[in-house]
Amino acid sequence: MASKRFGTGRRAEARRRLRPAYDSLVLYDAAWQRRTSSVLSGALGIWGVAATVAPDPENANGFVIALPTGAAIRVSHSAPAGWAVTLREPGFGEEAGPDRHAGLPGLLWRLREALAPDAPSGRLVIGAQQLHGRDAAAR
Amino acid sequence: MAAVPVSVITGFLGSGKTTLLARLLRDPAFARTAVIVNEFGEVGLDHLLVEVSDEEIVLLDSGCMCCSVRGDLVRTAGSLLARRAAGAIAPFERIVIETTGLADPAPILQALMTDPAIADALCLESVIATVDAAAGAATLDAHPESVKQAAIADRIVFTKTDLGDPRSNGLAERVDALNPAAPKLIAVHGAVDASRLFGGRAQANGPDVRAWLAAEAVPRDSADHAHGHAAGRNDDAVTTFCLRRSTPLHAVTLSLFLQVLAEHCGARLLRLKGLVDVLESPGRPAVIHGVQHVFHPPAWLDAWPDEDCTTRIVVIALGLDPLWFEALLDALDGEVAALQAGAAAAAGAPTAREG
Numbered sequence: 116m117a118s119k120r121f122g123t124g125r126r127a128e129a130r131r132r133l134r135p136a137y138d139s140l141v142l143y144d145a146a147w148q149r150r151t152s153s154v155l156s157g158a159l160g161i162w163g164v165a166a167t168v169a170p171d172p173e174n175a176n177g178f179v180i181a182l183p184t185g186a187a188i189r190v191s192h193s194a195p196a197g198w199a200v201t202l203r204e205p206g207f208g209e210e211a212g213p214d215r216h217a218g219l220p221g222l223l224w225r226l227r228e229a230l231a232p233d234a235p236s237g238r239l240v241i242g243a244q245q246l247h248g249r250d251a252a253a254r
Numbered sequence: 255m256a257a258v259p260v261s262v263i264t265g266f267l268g269s270g271k272t273t274l275l276a277r278l279l280r281d282p283a284f285a286r287t288a289v290i291v292n293e294f295g296e297v298g299l300d301h302l303l304v305e306v307s308d309e310e311i312v313l314l315d316s317g318c319m320c321c322s323v324r325g326d327l328v329r330t331a332g333s334l335l336a337r338r339a340a341g342a343i344a345p346f347e348r349i350v351i352e353t354t355g356l357a358d359p360a361p362i363l364q365a366l367m368t369d370p371a372i373a374d375a376l377c378l379e380s381v382i383a384t385v386d387a388a389a390g391a392a393t394l395d396a397h398p399e400s401v402k403q404a405a406i407a408d409r410i411v412f413t414k415t416d417l418g419d420p421r422s423n424g425l426a427e428r429v430d431a432l433n434p435a436a437p438k439l440i441a442v443h444g445a446v447d448a449s450r451l452f453g454g455r456a457q458a459n460g461p462d463v464r465a466w467l468a469a470e471a472v473p474r475d476s477a478d479h480a481h482g483h484a485a486g487r488n489d490d491a492v493t494t495f496c497l498r499r500s501t502p503l504h505a506v507t508l509s510l511f512l513q514v515l516a517e518h519c520g521a522r523l524l525r526l527k528g529l530v531d532v533l534e535s536p537g538r539p540a541v542i543h544g545v546q547h548v549f550h551p552p553a554w555l556d557a558w559p560d561e562d563c564t565t566r567i568v569v570i571a572l573g574l575d576p577l578w579f580e581a582l583l584d585a586l587d588g589e590v591a592a593l594q595a596g597a598a599a600a601a602g603a604p605t606a607r608e609g
Contacts, residue, residue: 237516242548
């Protein structure tokens with residue numbers, strides 16, 4: 116996984132100003148842990164990845180995804196919707212990352228890219244046909 | 255001119271699709287029906303059995319509709335509409351597409367939903383699956399395609415009921431577990447109550463929305479989706495469940511939810527129908543409908559169709575855990591709520607929930 120710089124300059128300054136407002140809005144409680152863990156482990160199952168998801172002992176906002184190979188991916192949430200992804204490969208020494216992604220959709224996309232690049236993927240298509248037909252759509 | 259309703263009749267080989275269609279077309283109420291069938295094999299036997307005037311029958315050139323549907327079906331439907339507009343054929347009021355027995359109905363629905371050449375002139379009315387009352391269980395066991403056909407349908411018709419009773423041989427129970435939301439009809443020698451076969455599309459503001467969604471027929475608790483039958487059958491992998499929310503969802507949440515499902519579930523998301531309470535649109539619920547990764551644009555109702563003003567999203571999926579959908583929806587809404595509330599607080603404005 117390639118490391119990327121994120122949040123420098125004016126945007127970073129703006130983020131720092133907003134941080135106090137955001138930090139109080141996400142409650143990292145048991146329900147949040149359970150919900151997020153379910154999303155991650157469910158996604159791994161969909162991609163056919165044999166891995167476990169556990170709370171990160173070093174970070175109440177994070178999880179460790181452990182693979183049978185010994186590799187681990189640490190994901191960490193920062194309010195309101197930012198996710199940092201760090202890869203630790205055994206034998207590689209240094210950690211790679213963190214990559215940062217906005218929101219769960221970005222996190223899931225990044226994890227699939229790292230763990231199951233060949234898993235079937237799609238994209239949302241909004242068709243041209245109105246559900247109610249032409250007349251209703253014109254109402 | 256109003257959009258022409260189009261229905262799809264699917265069902266495994268020999269399950270009685272054409273017999274059903276032939277009987278329907280004898281009914282004067284269905285005289286103004288254009289039929290699109292396709293040949294399978296060297297001889298178009300299905301075509302020969304359909305009793306309807308030549309002008310209203312169109313045969314697709316290729317063998318398997320699911321493989322060639324995007325070209326042939328669109329071209330054929332477009333041709334029908336053009337000839338109708340030009341007065342070259344009778345002014346039909348409905349189109350019925352009969353698939354081959356091996357066809358996956360999903361690409362057919364997607365072609366109808368997405369192709370701009372026909373999408374504006376047609377509206378999807380109903381997907382009807384025929385299930386052989388005598389051989390249906392064996393077919394479900396042997397052919398995953400037949401499971402998908404039954405799972406995706408809006409209506410299920412048990413055929414050949416003179417040879418088997420689906421209520422006594424366990425087939426009805428099995429199909430009901432597979433697709434609890436679809437009304438089950440009994441055909442006797444192809445005869446069925448046609449008024450219950452068609453209609454029921456998500457009409458704006460009508461009670462039809464409720465019937466179309468049929469959320470009441472789906473287990474209330476997603477954890478209760480297990481069918482309780484022997485493991486290892488094709489239909490074990492199909493789960494039908496209803497996501498319910500008593501508080502409104504952010505519009506962005508809905509969009510992100512569908513995006514994630516499309517990106518990661520793909521073909522395993524067989525069908526999704528929903529009536530959604532959107533925070534930014536109080537009192538005007540959104541109707542959503544998708545087949546795999548393809549969705550209609552959301553339709554907005556002027557009012558709720560009944561006294562139940564809560565979100566109900568019915569999902570039919572292949573090998574996907576309902577609890578993942580539950581967690582994903584909540585997690586996304588939590589992120590969106592935090593983002594919006596934080597931005598509003600930073601700007602000194604009230605949040606959406608605060609009004």
